[in-house]
Amino acid sequence: MLETMDILKERLKEKGSKLTPQRRATLNIIMENKGEHLNTEEIYELVRKDCPEIGLATVYRTLQLLEEMDIISRINLDDGCSRYEIKTGDEDHQHHHLICQGCNKIIEVKIDLLDDLEKEIEKEYDFDIKDHKLKFFGLCSDCKHK
C-alpha cells in the first residue's frame, strides 16, 4: 500500500510536481476500493469524506495525472463516464473485463492468452503492440440461470 504512494511521490518529483493531500487522498480511495471500478463522481464523493474541501475539478485533474503516471488505468464501459482501477504491477498487460448484460456487473479475468495473437498481428501487420484492451459481453453465472 505504502509502496504505490512512494512510487507516485517519486514520479511526481521527477516531473517537478508534489504529492499534495488531495492527490494522496484520491489515490488512497482508489487503492482502498481495489476490485471496484469507480467513476469520477464516486471517487469524488468518497474522497470528500477524508478531504471535504476538495473540488471536483481537482479530482478530474488528479485522475488524469495518475493515469499519466501509470498508477491507475481508465476503463470505458460505454456507460457514459470513465472508470478507474489501480494498476497491479504484477502483469505486463491489463487484465480483461467481463461485462454482464443482465446486471451490469464487472468481473475481472486474470487469464491472458493474447500473446500468440499479438505475435501474429505484429508480424502480419508490422505493428508494434504496446497494450491492449479486451472486453467480453454476455451473461454472468447468476443472470444465466434465471
Add this chain to the structure above:
Amino acid sequence: MLETMDILKERLKEKGSKLTPQRRATLNIIMENKGEHLNTEEIYELVRKDCPEIGLATVYRTLQLLEEMDIISRINLDDGCSRYEIKTGDEDHQHHHLICQGCNKIIEVKIDLLDDLEKEIEKEYDFDIKDHKLKFFGLCSDCKHK
C-alpha cells in the same frame, strides 16, 4: 448494397417502424464509407449533402436505431465521441482494431483467435459470452520506422 437496406426495412417493419429518407440516407453514407470509422458529426455532414434538411438529433437517433438493429457497430476509441462502422455479416464476431498512438490511424484486423480464450473463460467463470471488443494500442508500420 441493396441487401443491407432491405434487411433494415424488414427489421424496422417488425418493430412497427418505417424506413424514412433520413434513415436510408444515413445508412447509405455508412455503407459508402466502409473502412472509415466516422463519428456522428462526420456522418451528419455527409448525410446533409443528400438530405440537407436532416437534423443532428435525427442522426443520433438513427445511429442508435441502426445499432439496435444490429446493422452497424459502435467503436469507442476514447477520443471523446462514438464512431461507427457497418457490420459485415460474414463473421460471428467483430474484427479487432489496431490504434496507432503515433498518427491515430485505425487498422482493422481480420484474424480472430479468441475462440480458445473464450472457451476457457466460459468454463472458468461460468459466463456466457455473446460478444467481445478488442483494441490494440501501439505503433503502426509508418510511425515505427521514424
Add this chain to the structure above:
DNA sequence: TCTCAATTAATAATTATTTTCATACCTTAG
C-alpha cells in the same frame, strides 16, 4: 379522404469533462 401513430426539425436541457482565473502555498534567492 380521414385518422392515428411514427417521425421529424428545432430547440432546450443534460451530463461528463475541461478550462479559466484569482488565490493560496511552497521553495529559493536575495
Add this chain to the structure above:
DNA sequence: CTAAGGTATGAAAATAATTATTAATTGAGA
C-alpha cells in the same frame, strides 16, 4: 525576513457530446 516564481487549488464558467421535449409533418391503412 521578504520578494519572486512556480505549482496546485476551488469555484465557476465553458465546452462537447448526447438526449429530451415539443409541435409540426408525414404516410400507411380504414
